[in-house]
Amino acid sequence: MKKLLLLFILLFGLGLTSEAQRIKQKKVPLELLKAFRDQYPAAADVEWRKSRVGFVAKYEFLGKKQESNYNKEFQWVNTLAEMSTAELSYVTTSFLKERFPNCSIADISLYDTPSVKEHRLRILCDKLYSNLVFDDKGNLLREEIQNPTSK
Numbered sequence: 298m299k300k301l302l303l304l305f306i307l308l309f310g311l312g313l314t315s316e317a318q319r320i321k322q323k324k325v326p327l328e329l330l331k332a333f334r335d336q337y338p339a340a341a342d343v344e345w346r347k348s349r350v351g352f353v354a355k356y357e358f359l360g361k362k363q364e365s366n367y368n369k370e371f372q373w374v375n376t377l378a379e380m381s382t383a384e385l386s387y388v389t390t391s392f393l394k395e396r397f398p399n400c401s402i403a404d405i406s407l408y409d410t411p412s413v414k415e416h417r418l419r420i421l422c423d424k425l426y427s428n429l430v431f432d433d434k435g436n437l438l439r440e441e442i443q444n445p446t447s448k
Contacts, residue, residue, distance in 0.1 A: 317346035317353050325352065329371040336373060337365070373411065380405040385416065388435025397422060 322330070325345050333340070333354055340363075343356040351368040363378040382390070382402060393400070400422035408415045414433040419426055426443040 317348040320345050320347050326371060329367055332367070332371055332373065333365070337363075375408065375410040378407045378409070380407050380416065386431075386433075386435035389416065389418075389431050392431075392435070392437060393418075393420070397427075399423075400427075 322343070322345060324347075329352055333343075337354075337356065337358050340354075340356040340358050343354055346353040346355070348366075351366060351374065352371075354365045354367070356363055356365075358378070361379045363376055365376040366374040368374055382405065384407075385393075385405070393402075397420055400420045402418055403421050403426065404417075404419040406417050408417050415438065416431045416433070416435075418429045418431070420429060428439075428441045428443065429437060430439040432438055
């Protein structure tokens with residue numbers, strides 16, 4: 298979970314979660330709770346936070362840790378979910394084997410919004426981290442090499 302949170306901060310900035318304060322479920326608006334339960338009916342261990350731009354739900358869904366963000370109008374903005382290497386497409390794994398044969402995968406997550414679904418990978422190659430973003434078909438969309446001191 299630590300790696301997932303770090304990846305979230307690195308990729309999406311501090312805006313959605315930096316000022317988030319934990320709130321009890323009874324303080325979460327009913328309209329938001331209904332929207333969340335409709336979208337993630339099997340969510341467990343839900344922890345709510347209120348941020349300056351809306352609400353954040355951290356939870357487990359189908360055995361995976363996830364984090365969903367909602368705006369102040371209780372509309373779903375995005376979800377970041379853990380992924381395993383087994384869930385990557387053949388296209389993505391083939392690309393990684395060909396282009397990064399001596400690298401290891403540090404983190405994998407699914408970034409889902411109403412308009413975009415991406416697989417975000419953080420790989421380690423020769424003491425340098427790179428962020429790779431693939432579409433849901435396995436095509437590379439972006440690549441960013443990080444500073445060697447970044448973790």
